[in-house]
Amino acid sequence: xxSLPASLPASLxxxxxxxxxxxxxxxxxxxxxxxxxxxxxAYGLGAVQVARRLMAEGARxxxxxxxxxxxxxxxxLGSEPTIYVLDGAHGDNIRxxxxxxxxxxxxxxxxxxxxxQSGGGACGLQIDTAMNRLGYRVENAxxxxxxxxxxMTHLACADEPSNPLNRQxxxxxxxxxxxxxxxxxxxxxxxxxxxxxxxxxxxVRPGICLYGGGPEGKPDARIAPVATLHAQVMQVxxxxxxxxxxxxxxxxxxxxxxxxxxxxxxADGIMRSNSPGGQVWIAGxxxxxxxxxxxxxxxxxxxxxxxxxxxxVEIFGANRMVDDAATAAGTISYEMLTSITPRVPRLYVG
Ligand SMILES: *Cc1c(COP(=O)(O)O)cnc(C)c1O
Numbered sequence: 001x002x003s004l005p006a007s008l009p010a011s012l013x014x015x016x017x018x019x020x021x022x023x024x025x026x027x028x029x030x031x032x033x034x035x036x037x038x039x040x041x042a043y044g045l046g047a048v049q050v051a052r053r054l055m056a057e058g059a060r061x062x063x064x065x066x067x068x069x070x071x072x073x074x075x076x077l078g079s080e081p082t083i084y085v086l087d088g089a090h091g092d093n094i095r096x097x098x099x100x101x102x103x104x105x106x107x108x109x110x111x112x113x114x115x116x117q118s119g120g121g122a123c124g125l126q127i128d129t130a131m132n133r134l135g136y137r138v139e140n141a142x143x144x145x146x147x148x149x150x151x152m153t154h155l156a157c158a159d160e161p162s163n164p165l166n167r168q169x170x171x172x173x174x175x176x177x178x179x180x181x182x183x184x185x186x187x188x189x190x191x192x193x194x195x196x197x198x199x200x201x202x203x204v205r206p207g208i209c210l211y212g213g214g215p216e217g218k219p220d221a222r223i224a225p226v227a228t229l230h231a232q233v234m235q236v237x238x239x240x241x242x243x244x245x246x247x248x249x250x251x252x253x254x255x256x257x258x259x260x261x262x263x264x265x266x267a268d269g270i271m272r273s274n275s276p277g278g279q280v281w282i283a284g285x286x287x288x289x290x291x292x293x294x295x296x297x298x299x300x301x302x303x304x305x306x307x308x309x310x311x312x313v314e315i316f317g318a319n320r321m322v323d324d325a326a327t328a329a330g331t332i333s334y335e336m337l338t339s340i341t342p343r344v345p346r347l348y349v350g
Contacts, residue, residue: 009263009296010231010344013317014045016053017350018224022210023057025222030193032200035186037207038073039065039086044269044337045211045227046346048076054210055081063205067093070102084124084150087134089115105152107134112142124150125183129172130165131156138176144183151176151183152205158191159216166192170199177201191215212322213333219321227337228317229344231264231280233309234297245299246291250275257303262313265296269339270315274298274329281319283307 027034036059042050051062051073061082064070070083077083082103088111089097089104097104098118105124106112115123125142128135131154136142153173157163170187177185185201190209192199212227214220239259245251260282264270270293278289283305291299300313316325316336326336 008230008232008345009234010229010268011347012045012340012344013228013230013347013349014049015224015226015228015350016049016348018212018226019045019050019053019210019350020057021224022212022226023054023059026190026193026204026206026209029222030188030200030204031197033061033203034059035061035063035203035205036210037063037189037205039063039069039207040338041069043207043211043334044340046348047073049346049348050210051077051081061203067096067100067102067104071096071100074100074102086126088126089118089123094118103149105150108136109140109142112145115147116145120145121147122149123147124152124186125180127151127153127173127176129153129169129176138172141176141179144180148180148183150186151180152186155187155189155192158189158195161191161195161216166195166199170195173201208334211333211337213337214321214323217327217332218323225316225318225321227322229264229270229315229340230312230317231262231268231298231315233260233282233307233311233313234263235261235309236302236307237261244291246294248292250291251299257301258305258307259290260300260302260307260311260313261297262300263297264315264344265294265298267295267341268344269336269341270298271329271331271339273331274325277328277330278325279320279328281314281317282311286320287313 036054038047041047063084065086070085084103088107103123105126107126126135157165186203186205187201188204190206194215212225239253272293275289279286290301316322322333326333
C-alpha cells in the first residue's frame with residue numbers, strides 16, 4: 001500500500017502514466033484520433049494536468065462542457081490545441097469563447113444566429129439522434145455554413161453494447177452527416193469506442209475510459225485504474241457489544257468489533273450513500289464502511305486486522321475499482337469521480 005504524507009487525511013492520487021496508457025489503448029482499439037473529453041476538471045482529476053499529459057502523448061483536440069473550463073485550459077495549454085465547448089454559444093459566454101479562441105458546439109438555431117452575429121468562425125455542430133437533450137433534431141439539421149469544422153452526436157446507451165439504439169444512432173448520424181462533407185465527424189464516447197469500427201467515424205471522444213472507468217459501468221481489464229482515493233486512519237478503537245457507531249446510531253455492534261475512523265467524509269465527496277454497502281481496501285482486504293458517513297470521517301470495521309492510526313485505506317483505486325465502489329454506493333464512476341471535492345489534494349504520479 002502506498003504511503004500517505006502524515007498531514008493528508010484524504011488525497012486523490014492521479015497516475016498520469018496510466019492515463020497515457022488508456023489514451024493509447026483507445027487510439028489503437030478504434031484506429032482513430034482520440035479527442036479527450038476533459039470537462040468537469042477532467043472528471044475531477046485535474047483538467048490542466050490531464051490535458052498537458054495528453055498533449056504530450058499526441059492529443060490536439062479537447063472537449064469541455066463550459067466556456068470557463070475552456071478558458072482555463074487555453075491559458076494553461078497555449079494556442080496550439082483545438083478546444084470545443086459542448087454547451088455551445090449562448091449569451092455572454094460568446095465573448096469568453098472568442099477571447100480564448102475556443103470553438104462552440106452549436107446546439108440550436110438561436111446559437112447559430114448568435115454565433116454568426118458575433119462574427120462567426122470555426123465551430124462544431126451537434127445533431128441529436130436519441131438523447132433529446134442538446135442538439136438539432138435530424139429533420140431540422142441546418143444547411144452547411146461557413147466555419148463548420150466538426151459535426152457530432154452523442155450515444156444514449158453506449159454502455160449497453162447490444163442495445164439496438166446504438167445502431168439506429170449510428171445509421172442516423174451516418175445519413176445526416178453526409179450533409180456536411182467538409183466537417184470532421186465525431187460520434188463515439190468511451191462506450192462507443194468498443195462498439196466496432198463502423199462506430200468510429202473520423203475521431204472518437206472518450207472521457208471515462210481515459211480516467212479508469214470501464215465502458216459498461218464495471219471494471220474492464222483493458223482499462224488501467226488512474227485515480228486512487230486514499231484516506232488515513234485517524235483512530236482505531238474497540239466498540240463493545242451493544243454500543244453504536246456514528247450519528248443516529250447508524251450501526252450497532254452485535255459482537256465486539258474494532259473500528260478504524262478514516263479521514264474522508266461527505267465534504268470530501270464520499271457520499272452518504274456509500275454506507276451501508278460500501279467497502280474499502282485496507283491491509284490487503286476489503287472491509288465494510290459502517291454507520292453514517294460524517295462530513296469529515298467515515299468508520300470501517302477492521303476487526304481482526306493489524307491496523308493502526310496513520311495507516312491508509314483505499315476508497316477506490318487499483319484494489320477497489322472505481323466502478324465497483326460506485327455500484328456499491330448506488331451510483332456510477334462518473335459521479336464518484338466528479339464528486340471528489342476541492343478539499344482533497346490531487347497528487348500526480350507517473
Ligand atoms: C461527457 C461526454 C462525452 C464523454 O463521455 P464518456 O462516456 O465519459 O466517454 C462525450 N460526448 C459528450 C457530448 C459528452 O457530454
